[in-house]
Amino acid sequence: MQEILVLNSGSSSVKFALYHINTEESGPSQRALTLTYSGHFSGLATSQCRVSLEYREPGQNSHSYRLETLEALGLTPAMNHEDAITKLMAWLAQREDKGRLVAIGHRVVHGGQTYHEAVRLTADDVAELEKLSSLAPLHQSHGLAPIKLLMEQLPNVPQIACFDTAFHAHQPWVARQFALPREFTAKGLMRYGFHGLSYDYIQRTLPTVLPGDAPHSRVVVAHLGNGASMCAIRDGISVASTMGFTALDGLPMGTRSGALDPGLVLHLISHEKMSVDDVSTLLYKRSGLLGVSGISSDMRELLASDAPEAEEAIELYCYRAAREIASLAGALGGLDQLVFTAGIGEHAAPVRARIVAQCEWLGMQLDEIANNRDAACISLPGSHVGVWIIPTDEERVIASDCLALLNKAS
Ligand SMILES: Nc1ncnc2c1ncn2[C@@H]1O[C@H](COP(=O)(O)OP(=O)(O)O)[C@@H](O)[C@H]1O
Ligand SMILES: CC(=O)OP(=O)(O)O
Ligand SMILES: [Mg+2]
Numbered sequence: 001m002q003e004i005l006v007l008n009s010g011s012s013s014v015k016f017a018l019y020h021i022n023t024e025e026s027g028p029s030q031r032a033l034t035l036t037y038s039g040h041f042s043g044l045a046t047s048q049c050r051v052s053l054e055y056r057e058p059g060q061n062s063h064s065y066r067l068e069t070l071e072a073l074g075l076t077p078a079m080n081h082e083d084a085i086t087k088l089m090a091w092l093a094q095r096e097d098k099g100r101l102v103a104i105g106h107r108v109v110h111g112g113q114t115y116h117e118a119v120r121l122t123a124d125d126v127a128e129l130e131k132l133s134s135l136a137p138l139h140q141s142h143g144l145a146p147i148k149l150l151m152e153q154l155p156n157v158p159q160i161a162c163f164d165t166a167f168h169a170h171q172p173w174v175a176r177q178f179a180l181p182r183e184f185t186a187k188g189l190m191r192y193g194f195h196g197l198s199y200d201y202i203q204r205t206l207p208t209v210l211p212g213d214a215p216h217s218r219v220v221v222a223h224l225g226n227g228a229s230m231c232a233i234r235d236g237i238s239v240a241s242t243m244g245f246t247a248l249d250g251l252p253m254g255t256r257s258g259a260l261d262p263g264l265v266l267h268l269i270s271h272e273k274m275s276v277d278d279v280s281t282l283l284y285k286r287s288g289l290l291g292v293s294g295i296s297s298d299m300r301e302l303l304a305s306d307a308p309e310a311e312e313a314i315e316l317y318c319y320r321a322a323r324e325i326a327s328l329a330g331a332l333g334g335l336d337q338l339v340f341t342a343g344i345g346e347h348a349a350p351v352r353a354r355i356v357a358q359c360e361w362l363g364m365q366l367d368e369i370a371n372n373r374d375a376a377c378i379s380l381p382g383s384h385v386g387v388w389i390i391p392t393d394e395e396r397v398i399a400s401d402c403l404a405l406l407n408k409a410s
Pocket of ligand 2: 010011109139164194195225226227228247
């Protein structure tokens with residue numbers, strides 16, 4: 001049995017998924033992949049480190065679930081990303097149902113100007129991608145560290161990178177440019193957009209959940225997780241996104257500010273005498289829901305809180321989201337479907353309700369009952385714009401891109 005392992009490394013977490021390749025169905029189709037194990041390490045490098053693991057019996061639909069204790073996996077509470085990968089690889093290697101690992105697919109957040117599709121990495125590629133670390137300080141180095149480690153430990157297993165930026169690479173030039181002098185644009189100072197693996201998954205899945213006659217040529221997808229962005233998709237292609245040069249632009253996020261007046265950054269440096277590192281920490285780690293509420297970056301905690309500051313943070317979050325939907329509808333010249341995805345998008349009914357209420361003028365009508373039970377379709381039958389919840393699956397897209405690459409190489 002051949003296997004593909006997928007690693008999705010975030011700022012404080014590593015998600016993983018292991019797929020069996022069904023060799024009877026050759027070709028890059030998703031049907032050729034069967035998910036067997038998935039799970040995640042969260043709270044890495046903190047005392048809150050936890051591991052969860054799910055196992056799917058081959059041929060069965062239901063998941064049996066168990067939460068491994070740290071002790072059972074031999075983990076120490078303050079373990080970091082590297083420890084997590086080492087433990088995961090050791091655990092995978094000792095399984096009785098172990099197959100032959102034919103590729104490891106990695107989420108790499110920034111592909112810069114060069115990397116527009118999944119690629120089998122060489123050491124030179126990794127060095128090139130490392131140069132982009134300052135453009136994704138919460139993500140890039142965590143995505144590249146396991147690649148370097150596994151290139152050393154498993155030199156014969158292809159390490160394949162799949163990029164968050166790739167889905168946006170074919171946006172119209174006008175959507176990618178900043179209004180800067182041309183020599184800066186020529187250096188690559190332009191909008192890239194992120195969460196592309198998630199958008200790719202939604203774009204592939206939406207036609208399978210829509211009723212046959214529903215129009216879906218103009219779609220906005222709201223990926224609202226710890227990081228949050230939105231994407232305007234026309235006929236399956238990204239045409240605009242709220243994230244730009246870095247994953248700091250656009251919507252307010254758990255700890256990131258989202259879009260700011262650039263003059264404010266100049267003011268922080270010149271008047272508040274903040275260093276580049278101070279400003280970076282402020283905008284990436286101390287702002288967003290955490291900064292405005294002063295309570296938490298976690299939407300669940302804010303929704304459960306009675307504090308007026310929590311309410312203010314949620315109000316700002318929803319207001320900004322509704323404004324961005326209208327802006328993206330402008331880029332599309334109208335809107336057929338809106339899709340919510342990722343942690344907040346999939347689970348936070350009050351947040352969705354507030355965002356949709358502010359978009360009523362665009363022709364959206366929320367089905368409150370469906371919304372409260374996280375149903376797939378959450379708009380009323382007469383709504384001009386359909387509103388949907390589709391759980392994202394970045395790991396599935398990575399595995400399927402790896403398989404396509406392996407098939408091409410063989
Ligand atoms: N049931 C829920 N209700 C409200 N918010 C939720 C719920 N479940 C998860 N979330 C929120 O989703 C966010 C995390 O999203 P997720 O997509 O898991 O993040 P990541 O970007 O780390 O993959 C957190 O703000 C969390 O509070
Ligand atoms: C690009 C980005 O913000 O990713 P995440 O949501 O995983 O933090
Ligand atoms: Mg995520």
